[in-house]
Amino acid sequence: MVKITTWNINSIRLRMPIVERYLKEHAPDVLCLQEIKCQEQQFPYEAFRELGYEHIAVHGQKGYHGVATVSRVPMQEFSRHDWQDNGEARHVGVEFPSLDGLVLENVYIPAGGDIPDREKNLKFGQKLDFLERMTRWAEKIDRPTLLVGDFNIAPLECDVYDHKALLKVVSHTPLEVETLDLLQGAHDWVDLGRKHIPAPERNYSWWSYRTYWQGKDRGRRLDHMWASPDLAAQSVAHSIAEDTRDWEKPSDHVPLMTEFDL
């Protein structure tokens, strides 16, 4: 059995205490982090090594973005895609020689700014371009691959607290959903969140800091784990650690964990 977690941590330096608590409570074999918000030399390598996660791949950047994958199972970093072509650190890919060469792609897809119109908002265009470049990449995948991370898109009506109200809000617009659907079709990715927690069941992974205190459950499913079809058939359990949203100094995202019979 192999347990793999993805979590947008919103600053690894600030949240190492809750990461440690999560690792001790859930004991995943591999943890993929997004928004580490630090440079590689600032990453807490030693803390992870002491927790048993000795294999570490970090693609960092000063202040913003940044992703890292840490593992108890031996792995090798083998790719860092720049799907925006602007130097931002939003991807790291690793492979596991002892798991039949399983490939794990950890990605932080751009948020896309406020206005859902590429003519008026450069960032929205960059988000769509990022997805299109990923689609070209996905068409060529030839080994079992797990693609995880913060996709910043809630594709299904039931992936947001109010579908109609969010149709014009970046993260749930029809254009973003169509573009994400093309990426999904390019490799026949299986959405593990919905394999294990079928629509329309509530399955949120993110709540805004601004409204969470109101207690109205205004969540969105922005984080995803997608698997190649053959790999997806080996996933046996999947869960969301929603309680972490109430831990001390929480991230605005919660961890997703999938267990594979490998």
Add this chain to the structure above:
DNA sequence: ATGACGATTCAAAATCGA
């Protein structure tokens, strides 16, 4: 406990997130 986001950075106010 009578307000109400939280992170980053040339360290105060600006910018970003989604």
